Amino acid sequence: MIIDIHGHYTTTPPQVSDFRQRQIEQFQRDGTVLQHPPEVSDAEIRAGIEPNQLARMKERGVDLTVFSPKAVGMDHHQGNEATNVVWARYCNDLIHRVCKLYPRQFAGVGMLPQAAGVAPRGAVIDELRRCVLEMGFVGVNLNPDPSGGRWSDPPLWDKDWWYPLYEQLVELEVPAMIHVSGSCNPHFNAVATHYINGDTTAFVQCLMSDIFRDFPTLKFVLPHGGGAAPYHWGRYRGMAQDMGLPTLEEKLLGNLFFDTCVYHQPGIDLLLSVVPPDNVLFASETFGAVNGVDPRTGHHYDHTRRYIEASPAADAQMRQRLYRDNALGVYPRLRPICG
Amino acid sequence: MIIDIHGHYTTTPPQVSDFRQRQIEQFQRDGTVLQHPPEVSDAEIRAGIEPNQLARMKERGVDLTVFSPKAVGMDHHQGNEATNVVWARYCNDLIHRVCKLYPRQFAGVGMLPQAAGVAPRGAVIDELRRCVLEMGFVGVNLNPDPSGGRWSDPPLWDKDWWYPLYEQLVELEVPAMIHVSGSCNPHFNAVATHYINGDTTAFVQCLMSDIFRDFPTLKFVLPHGGGAAPYHWGRYRGMAQDMGLPTLEEKLLGNLFFDTCVYHQPGIDLLLSVVPPDNVLFASETFGAVNGVDPRTGHHYDHTRRYIEASPAADAQMRQRLYRDNALGVYPRLRPICG
Numbered sequence: 064m065i066i067d068i069h070g071h072y073t074t075t076p077p078q079v080s081d082f083r084q085r086q087i088e089q090f091q092r093d094g095t096v097l098q099h100p101p102e103v104s105d106a107e108i109r110a111g112i113e114p115n116q117l118a119r120m121k122e123r124g125v126d127l128t129v130f131s132p133k134a135v136g137m138d139h140h141q142g143n144e145a146t147n148v149v150w151a152r153y154c155n156d157l158i159h160r161v162c163k164l165y166p167r168q169f170a171g172v173g174m175l176p177q178a179a180g181v182a183p184r185g186a187v188i189d190e191l192r193r194c195v196l197e198m199g200f201v202g203v204n205l206n207p208d209p210s211g212g213r214w215s216d217p218p219l220w221d222k223d224w225w226y227p228l229y230e231q232l233v234e235l236e237v238p239a240m241i242h243v244s245g246s247c248n249p250h251f252n253a254v255a256t257h258y259i260n261g262d263t264t265a266f267v268q269c270l271m272s273d274i275f276r277d278f279p280t281l282k283f284v285l286p287h288g289g290g291a292a293p294y295h296w297g298r299y300r301g302m303a304q305d306m307g308l309p310t311l312e313e314k315l316l317g318n319l320f321f322d323t324c325v326y327h328q329p330g331i332d333l334l335l336s337v338v339p340p341d342n343v344l345f346a347s348e349t350f351g352a353v354n355g356v357d358p359r360t361g362h363h364y365d366h367t368r369r370y371i372e373a374s375p376a377a378d379a380q381m382r383q384r385l386y387r388d389n390a391l392g393v394y395p396r397l398r399p400i401c402g
Numbered sequence: 403m404i405i406d407i408h409g410h411y412t413t414t415p416p417q418v419s420d421f422r423q424r425q426i427e428q429f430q431r432d433g434t435v436l437q438h439p440p441e442v443s444d445a446e447i448r449a450g451i452e453p454n455q456l457a458r459m460k461e462r463g464v465d466l467t468v469f470s471p472k473a474v475g476m477d478h479h480q481g482n483e484a485t486n487v488v489w490a491r492y493c494n495d496l497i498h499r500v501c502k503l504y505p506r507q508f509a510g511v512g513m514l515p516q517a518a519g520v521a522p523r524g525a526v527i528d529e530l531r532r533c534v535l536e537m538g539f540v541g542v543n544l545n546p547d548p549s550g551g552r553w554s555d556p557p558l559w560d561k562d563w564w565y566p567l568y569e570q571l572v573e574l575e576v577p578a579m580i581h582v583s584g585s586c587n588p589h590f591n592a593v594a595t596h597y598i599n600g601d602t603t604a605f606v607q608c609l610m611s612d613i614f615r616d617f618p619t620l621k622f623v624l625p626h627g628g629g630a631a632p633y634h635w636g637r638y639r640g641m642a643q644d645m646g647l648p649t650l651e652e653k654l655l656g657n658l659f660f661d662t663c664v665y666h667q668p669g670i671d672l673l674l675s676v677v678p679p680d681n682v683l684f685a686s687e688t689f690g691a692v693n694g695v696d697p698r699t700g701h702h703y704d705h706t707r708r709y710i711e712a713s714p715a716a717d718a719q720m721r722q723r724l725y726r727d728n729a730l731g732v733y734p735r736l737r738p739i740c741g
Contacts, residue, residue: 207589208589212553213552214551214552214553214587214589214590217588218588218589248553249556249557250546250547250553250557250603250607251553251603251606252606252610254641255606255609255610255637255638255641256602256603256606259602259630259634259637260599260602260603260630263595263598263599263602263630264589264590264595264599267590267591267594267595268589270594271591271594287634287637288633288634290630291598291599291602291629291630291633293633294627294630294632294633294664294669294672295598295626295627295664295665295669296666296668296669297664297665297666297667297669297692297696297703298594298598298626298664298665298666298691298692298703299594300665300666300696300703301665301691301692301693301694301696301703301704302593302594302691302692304694305692305693305694325633325634325636325637326634326636326637326639326640327635327636327637327639327676328636329635329671329672329675329676330633330634330635330636330672332668332672333633333668333669333671333672336668337666337668352637352640352641353636353637353640353641353643353644354640354644355640355643355644357636357639357640364636364637364639364640365640
């Protein structure tokens with residue numbers, strides 16, 4: 064069995080993103096909150112999913128995708144908490160619909176109604192609980208920078224800001240993928256820069272704080288192969304040592320996991336040779352950042368399974384952990400879905 | 403001959419950083435500019451350099467270091483342009499003193515008196531010209547985020563903001579290392595996060611803009627192995643392709659170069675297997691980010707020459723390019739110094 068832990072619903076019908084656009088325009092115009100997003104039919108969902116995500120999964124031998132709303136569409140830096148509650152509920156409901164239509168192929172991960180400048184409290188926790196307890200979601204995406212590239216809210220180690228949310232994650236036994244969304248800072252292209260910088264930033268915040276001492280069972284997943292962290296593993300090992308911290312293994316690796324969304328062979332080889340095999344989870348983020356076919360290989364850049372199969376750093380036993388066992392460990396709520 | 407293109411003067415005597423601290427305190431108190439930094443004797447310079455940088459160079463067989471003021475000390479987000487002119491001139495004069503004391507071992511690279519919110523014009527260009535024309539410096543460090551982690555000034559592709567400075571770099575035939583300084587944003591540890599994110603950010607800004615079309619002979623060096631870029635080379639190749647851009651080779655690699663400040667074997671192996679050999683320059687940033695000895699190898703993390711010697715991705719001819727030839731190509735003003 065092969066589980067891809069990082070897929071986004073990037074193929075919604077046009078009325079979905081249109082609604083968000085109208086909602087933001089109205090909010091900017093008069094500060095009011097557009098409710099009642101448009102209907103999406105089962106046929107529209109099937110038309111988006113079947114020729115795209117499902118077809119790609121079959122082609123690549125992926126059995127199940129852990130599926131969440133489009134990351135760049137979470138859009139927490141726009142609107143306010145009230146608009147973002149409407150938007151998050153709508154997007155999460157659509158994920159739930161996909162999971163009900165294809166219960167063996169998709170497991171849900173929710174987005175949270177975060178908003179720039181607003182501590183994640185009642186509304187965020189309510190939506191988290193609704194996702195997990197009412198809709199059977201197995202995890203959640205947490206945006207470490209709801210200000211969208213301004214990085215103006217508190218870092219992940221801020222106890223007052225973030226710890227109440229972490230308490231809920233622990234209680235519900237769901238991991239958080241630490242995934243930024245769009246960028247309103249012209250320095251940062253969202254998918255090319257902000258995503259990767261967000262991963263690296265989260266890694267160092269975990270390394271240089273006590274989050275995992277304070278929440279020993281909390282689990283974070285870093286997307287995009289952990290940003291720059293594995294490439295600079297020696298730098299981080301050395302800095303931890305210079306600072307008198309425990310090793311990366313002791314400090315982080317009981318709680319922090321890396322996906323395999325790295326789109327070339329040398330990157331996957333490095334990831335698999337540097338990060339211990341229990342801390343890597345198979346993922347491709349299809350359809351996500353990169354859609355093209357690599358002329359050097361004749362295959363899609365994001366066909367990460369090919370790199371894993373070809374990597375001298377992974378044997379059959381390790382691949383089984385990446386493809387399945389680690390996912391069931393990090394996402395305990397996946398276990399009943401996978402029978 | 404082995405040239406290390408990335409060393410910082412991190413061993414100045416205490417009155418140097420004390421001066422900057424007093425200067426900033428006075429500026430914050432009453433907005434005035436402390437002038438007249440304290441003297442540093444030749445003996446003090448020797449006492450900082452000989453048992454540290456020079457000893458390490460001898461130990462590792464490095465003949466010449468391209469040497470610039472301490473990066474985290476450039477400190478552009480503090481003070482204003484007037485304080486920063488005094489500070490940059492002081493720091494650059496000290497680099498010049500080092501180069502005069504050890505003319506065969508050090509070549510100078512300057513810091514610029516950038517300041518948050520101030521376009522790099524007269525004062526910055528004056529100091530650049532002084533460094534190159536009066537003191538024989540071979541390059542300059544350019545801070546892409548003088549706001550220190552706020553990223554609130556314009557990106558590198560902003561024509562009005564940056565192009566007058568690029569015109570000077572081209573005219574003087576000196577490359578710029580794109581190197582951030584300290585961070586006043588609590589999200590970003592300066593050396594662990596901000597440096598690496600700064601490199602990745604600069605890479606994407608070059609990829610998604612016309613800087614090198616507009617300045618075909620401009621040369622930028624990305625420190626710290628290019629941040630996350632080589633690890634995500636497939637992502638960037640694929641994104642360029644999806645966006646209809648030229649390949650990374652065509653778009654960037656006539657102008658953009660990567661140093662080897664990556665502190666473990668798998669990272670260097672990846673860098674050397676992904677980035678073409680003409681675009682990699684040997685560097686270790688000693689004494690810089692990481693000072694310790696790796697217990698797994700018994701050698702300093704930042705002894706990057708060991709990784710290059712051990713890498714299956716580099717043969718003797720390639721090492722000669724990394725160690726010397728590429729440096730002389732990117733830094734033409736190094737040629738007379740190297741005889």
